[in-house]
Amino acid sequence: MAKELLQASQYRAVTRFDEDESLIPNEEQLKELSSLYEGVGNKFRQGSIIKGTVIHVSPDGVLVDIDYKSDGLISLYEFSDHELKRLAPGVDIEVILDELENPDGTVMLSYEKAKALKAWDTIMKLFEDNKPVEGIVTHKVKGGLSVDIGIPAFLPGSQVDTQRVNDFDQFVGQTITANIIKVNQKRGNVIISRRKYISEQRSESRKKILDELSEGAVIPGTVKNITKYGAFIDIGGVDGLLHITDMTWGRIAHPSE
Secondary structure, eight states: OOOOOOGGGGHHHHOOOOGGGGGGHHHHHHHHHHHHHHHHHHHHHHTTTTEEEEEEEETTTTEEEEESSEEEEEEEGGSSSSHHOOOOOOOOEEEEEESOTTTSSEEEHHHHHHHHHHHHHHHHHHHHTTTOOEEEHHHHHETTTESSSSEEEEEEGGGSSSSOSSGGGGGGOOEEEEEEEEEEETTTTTEEEEHHHHHHHHHHHHHHHHHHOTTTTOOEEEEEEEETTEEEEESOOOOOEEGGGGSSSOOOSTTOO
């Protein structure tokens, strides 16, 4: 293999420049930069819950500004119908940062995960304190109803009301209050009972009314049922019997008169 000789004309002179010390950050500036980068790193840490602002809602998803160089897009399936109705540009929501930048450079966010993570803390606290939870009935499922309490909770058909319910559709879209009767966080299962909540409220109401009742007091009531010997009157959670002989000064053949 022949060697190639370089000619003098092929060389180029290099001029050396001394470093400009004014461009080198001092110790205070370095600390400020370090603090700035650390703050950004902590805020945009994978798996953390951050606040974002809705920019736009379209069939492609919900575009969210998280105060980063790129916006995040969340799929519509992560929102329930009633949540989508409330979404509009300028509305703040909390999301989980799944990935700051995927291979395509897209910010990956999840509303569903953030909602569930926060909901579990609330649910476990309410369950431990034996307190009721509020939720929106989203749809019917086999054997009962699905209720959104931050995560989907199961409301068995037998626990919907104190009386038998044949039409579950009437509850869809309603906000209800129920007691949490079973929780399995590992499996993500929560079972609630509206029946138990109503029963406890009526018991409290009944006790309060009985404590306040006194002989000879005049109280309002609503006729619930009529029989041949009188009428049952609801006086606020307690049923009382108004006998036919006490309905009027005159004689009547039937209470319906």
